[in-house]
Amino acid sequence: MTPEPMKDAARDAVANAPLRVLARGGYAANGAVHVLIGTIILTIAFGGTGESDQSGAFRAVGAAPLGFLALWVLAGLLWALAVWHVLEGILISRGSDVKKWGVRISEWGQAVVFGALGTVAASVALGARPDAEQTAEDASRGVLAVPGGALLLGAAGLGIGIGGVVFVVMGTRRSFRSKVAIPPGRLGVTITVLGVIGFIAKGVSLAIIGTLVVVAAIRVDPEAAGGLDGAIDALLGVAGGPVLVGAVGAGFVSYGVFCFFRARFAKL
Secondary structure, eight states: OOOHHHHHHHHHHHTOHHHHHHHHHHHHHHHHHHHHHHHHHHHHHTTOOOOOSHHHHHHHHHHSTTHHHHHHHHHHHHHHHHHHHHHHHHHOOSSOHHHHHHHHHHHHHHHHHHHHHHHHHHHHHTTOOOOHHHHHHHHHHHHHTSTTHHHHHHHHHHHHHHHHHHHHHHHHHTGGGGGBOOOSHHHHHHHHHHHHHHHHHHHHHHHHHHHHHHHHHHHTOGGGOOOHHHHHHHHHTSTTHHHHHHHHHHHHHHHHHHHHHHHHHBOO
């Protein structure tokens, strides 16, 4: 059980209007990142080059005029959204203990993701050049070096893959609508379509990343692991690869635009 004083503090925090505004801005920042990633993936699909991950997107922002300032704004908004999800996890009160902890872990998992994104944006603003692919390989190498590491890495890959399946299910069943106050009429239909396409595309990419990690565990080969760049390379290697990569890129753009609408209509 969450201590009541902690819940009281969390309630006071979520009632804070500036924090709510910043959290909505965090969804918009997440949308901007996904639109950039999707654009880079589309460029690769048409024969261009680029780094189709968060690091590549942030470096593209940094290369633009006033990019340094934009990166710090993105970092701050993403951190604010991470804090919001931490508070949401603390305030979960409905359902059985098992269900509450399941939702709580989901909220805190999202907090970790947004917090990490903000940290990557800040590191790029400070001049770092993070390499997501190398980071994934190094992390896999570290896990494989410990006793039972292959099993741990395989479990991590399965977890990522399951996360991808969850995104696909949320897209096909449109269950993401429970998090957003979908407006009536054509605007609501547009937001729903963007969500369906975006969630499915992101789910597919996560499923491929999870598969790469599982393969790395089976082969005991950290270089087989990879992030989004590795997933895109894997798709390019199959029949009709450029078309599939283009579909994923379009899906990421759709998800990004959905996040812009979520910034306005999210149920906070």
